[in-house]
Amino acid sequence: DTGVSQDPRHKITKRGQNVTFRCDPISEHNRLYWYRQTLGQGPEFLTYFQNEAQLEKSRLLSDRFSAERPKGSFSTLEIQRTEQGDSAMYLCASSRTNQPQHFGDGTRLSIL
């Protein structure tokens, strides 16, 4: 396994701008998850895909957030009109069905 890959590792943007993050899961993992982690806290669930279908979304995922997994492989998470409160580490994880989730090293978002 090459591990879960996330790009970019760091993103600095001005408030109000749109940002997009990419996640490449471990190959053959059919499930993909997005979490958000702030300093001193554990990761909080955002959304989950099985293959290309988005099956669950958290109430944390406001209308400004959208996630896609168009071909059941990589996924993108877009945040529109960023706000100060969006500053966090965005983590992606993948798994096989009923197997543990394996995480990438995240994208750290800083809003100026």
Add this chain to the structure above:
Amino acid sequence: EDQVTQSPEALRLQEGESSSLNCSYTVSGLRGLFWYRQDPGKGPEFLFTLYSAGEEKEKERLKATLTKKESFLHITAPKPEDSATYLCAVQAGRGATNKLIFGTGTLLAVQP
């Protein structure tokens, strides 16, 4: 509401000084309890999954146990390289949810 509480928040040990980290949970229908290790600036690294009370898992100096209300991560004769944040998470509910609910972690520092 499903909840995970970890204690202590921080723990400082001397090299070789064994100790335990606690994870207590209140969930409706536990499907699995997970332990992860997280180094600064990295994503969580999977350690163990426990499914039922009485279950135990071991890996090197780490041993995880599970009861109906809590889990312990025992660290035997720790080394400085064991220093990290240890996160506990649960997967709960009888529906289709696959999200992990995390605690806030225990920051472990092992001094030589």
